[in-house]
Amino acid sequence: MKIYLAGPDVFLDSFGATIFAAKKKLCALYGYVGISPMDGQLDTSGLAPFEQGVSIYAANIGHMRVCDAMIANMTPFRGISMDAGTAFEMGFMAAAGKAVLGYSNVPQSYAARAEAYYSGGRHEALDAYSAGTAIESFEMADNLMMAGAVHASGFEVVRNSVARGQELVALEGFEACLRQLHKRR
């Protein structure tokens, strides 16, 4: 069984090489094969920036198509929500009928983070125009589409508290997803 390793991990040092190696090792412990977005030999040199992005898109789609499941790093990234590219990938895998799992290393609910965003006036510099919009309060880790997809797959989003500064790299939540998957198979 192949598991797509989705998350903003790709934006870490060396495109997340260290963390993807650690995730693959954990996958192997459970008898799975981890597939990272960075796998394969993608040469984008000589391409214009937009075309580079298009090539990476096609490569990621190819990786997802060969996987049977995904474990998404849903930790908030550059805002109060998870990385939007990872959210896209959760939707892609859900539509393809693959198992969708995810973990967040920031345990608060989406509603709590959204309320802090407005009460702290943080929206003023980012999207002042969203002031007054309704905050969904479903006691979920992020927007209901992602939490709903994990639930529809028969799993639960893992919400973990980790040491400060370790939010993007701590792997306990990732391993808890592996255990959920292993228990069901």
Place this chain on the structure above:
Amino acid sequence: MKIYLAGPDVFLDSFGATIFAAKKKLCALYGYVGISPMDGQLDTSGLAPFEQGVSIYAANIGHMRVCDAMIANMTPFRGISMDAGTAFEMGFMAAAGKAVLGYSNVPQSYAARAEAYYSGGRHEALDAYSAGTAIESFEMADNLMMAGAVHASGFEVVRNSVARGQELVALEGFEACLRQLHKRR
């Protein structure tokens, strides 16, 4: 042809009733039927918050399944990226082989917004732990997965500058998507 009207519009007053009515009217002008996430009679009263979210998820998935295309409001929402739930829906529609279109009423590239996020120190209160992560620079409106999906569908993300305060409600970009779709069919 049915078009799914995706976006944070659902968080506007009365769940976006006014804007969805306007979008449906525009769709009809081009011979299309707009389907809003709020369509149908979903009764979530009496359900626990999490189960309400799960019901709305199922309803949205049902709406997407009957649509042939989507037009996503990709305007940044509560951060520098678009609404994560809408990103999920773009991935869902891409995997289902539907036409994926989108518009943003904030024309800057994702890279420009991410740079301002860090240089303005805005990450400190939101996700200080993401400091130093790589910023993708593909001259795209948002993360490459969403821009890549629109491109793979044969369309272009519409990036429009609108009057201040109108970012979540201006419809010129939406109509430009309708024109793109109409031209190709």
